[in-house]
Amino acid sequence: MIKLRNVRLPATANAQLKIWQNEIDRLGNYADQVIAAHKKFKSRNHKDNKTFSQVRTALTRMCSGERRCCYCEDSQANQVEHIKPKSLYPEHVFVWSNYLYACAICNSPKNNRFAVFDSADNVVNVARQNTAPAAPPQPGEPVLINPRRENPTEWMQLDLLSTFWFVPIATPGSKEYKRVEYTIELLDLNRDLLPEARQRAFGDYRARLYEYIEKQKNGASTRQFSYLTKAIQTMPHPTVWFEMKRQHPAIKELNDLFTLAPEALNW
Numbered sequence: 001m002i003k004l005r006n007v008r009l010p011a012t013a014n015a016q017l018k019i020w021q022n023e024i025d026r027l028g029n030y031a032d033q034v035i036a037a038h039k040k041f042k043s044r045n046h047k048d049n050k051t052f053s054q055v056r057t058a059l060t061r062m063c064s065g066e067r068r069c070c071y072c073e074d075s076q077a078n079q080v081e082h083i084k085p086k087s088l089y090p091e092h093v094f095v096w097s098n099y100l101y102a103c104a105i106c107n108s109p110k111n112n113r114f115a116v117f118d119s120a121d122n123v124v125n126v127a128r129q130n131t132a133p134a135a136p137p138q139p140g141e142p143v144l145i146n147p148r149r150e151n152p153t154e155w156m157q158l159d160l161l162s163t164f165w166f167v168p169i170a171t172p173g174s175k176e177y178k179r180v181e182y183t184i185e186l187l188d189l190n191r192d193l194l195p196e197a198r199q200r201a202f203g204d205y206r207a208r209l210y211e212y213i214e215k216q217k218n219g220a221s222t223r224q225f226s227y228l229t230k231a232i233q234t235m236p237h238p239t240v241w242f243e244m245k246r247q248h249p250a251i252k253e254l255n256d257l258f259t260l261a262p263e264a265l266n267w
Contacts (some may be wrong), residue, residue, distance in 0.1 A: 001166070001189065002239050003151040003228055004062045004070055009096050020044070021094040030090070031134035035073040037090035055080065061100040065236035069103035070147060071187045073237045074197050077101035083146050085112040088126060088137045104170040106187050113186060116140030121175050123182060125263055145183045158243045160202065160251065164195040200238035205244060206257070210234050213260045233267055241267075 009017075020040065027033045028144050045052050059080065060067050070078045086093040089135050102110075113127045126137035145152045155170040155177070166189045170176035184190060186191035196228045232241065248254035258265055 001073065001145070001147055001152045001156075001182075001187075002242055003153070004100065004147050005148075007058045007061045008057050010054050012095055013051045013058075016051040017094045017096055020090075024090050024093055030136050036085060037093035041086060041093050048174045051078070055096070055099065057218050058157070059099060063101050064238045065234060067101065068105055068236045070100040071102050071106040072189060072194060073239060074194055075103035075105050077103055079104055079107045079109050081110075082257035083144070083148065084142070085110075085114050085127075087112040088114055088128065100148060105191075108217075109188060110186055115143040115182060117143060117175065117178075121178075123178055134262070140143045143179050143182045144186060145179050152180075152183070153239070153242060153246070156184070158198060158239060160240075160243055160247055163190075164198040164202070165190045180243060198237055201235065202241045202244065204235060205232060205241050206254075208235075209257050209261065209264060212264070213257065216261065229267060232264075 023040065024033050024037050026152065027036055047053055047056070059077070063070060063077055066202045069075050070081075072266075079098050079102050082089075082092065083098050083100060089098075091188050092098040093160050101102055113125070114137070115123050115125050115127075116138060118124050119139070119140075120237050123143050124138055126140075128134070128137070145155070155168065156166050157169050166180075167185050168177050168180040170180055208228060208231055210224070215224055215228065235241070244251075244254055245258070248258045248265075
């Protein structure tokens with residue numbers, strides 16, 4: 001999981017989202033806001049709605065490969081995900097910066113699970129049971145790392161030498177460490193076949209880099225170089241490519257490859 005590139009939503013769509021958000025905000029009662037947020041989002045979030053068609057197009061541009069999930073980078077994204085759950089934060093139900101494209105495998109378990117830090121930096125679960133009365137969640141800084149505005153790779157990395165799991169690199173016991181642990185657990189980022197998929201992606205990226213260097217030796221055309229560069233930049237699991245660049249000094253084979261093609265470090 002890496003920081004997502006900023007994609008601007010068309011002005012007309014952004015304006016419409018603000019109008020819809022104002023409809024929710026004008027409801028004075030929090031419980032009424034939660035109910036309205038759920039109903040109105042469900043009625044508008046479909047392909048025939050012009051605004052959400054534009055939302056989905058913009059979110060697709062944030063994804064890697066063939067519209068891969070912005071969390072796991074593996075499964076195809078098919079759900080407009082609220083980073084802050086709409087059932088807890090109706091004031092963010094139609095806020096563009098609260099959206100990303102996710103797959104059902106990531107989004108369904110996450111659902112309305114959410115946590116914040118209390119004043120002592122303890123992780124507090126603020127999810128509400130379905131049968132519980134609607135009340136505003138405890139205030140506090142979100143624990144979940146938000147790839148729309150934060151760079152997850154500052155506090156966690158992929159283990160390229162062994163497991164291909166996400167692991168914390170933040171100081172143990174720090175808030176950042178707790179955020180990494182929570183994010184990995186909440187989204188189940190090391191689940192099932194994801195490490196195997198990342199290992200295959202590692203091999204694919206490496207093979208593309210070998211191909212690029214070989215064509216460089218044989219005097220390939222600018223068009224061929226452009227194709228290979230774009231292929232690498234649009235493959236699934238972009239975090240694997242990021243980590244290959246970041247960790248290459250410690251991995252001899254990668255260090256040799258990037259020494260031959262140092263320009264690839266900027267891709």
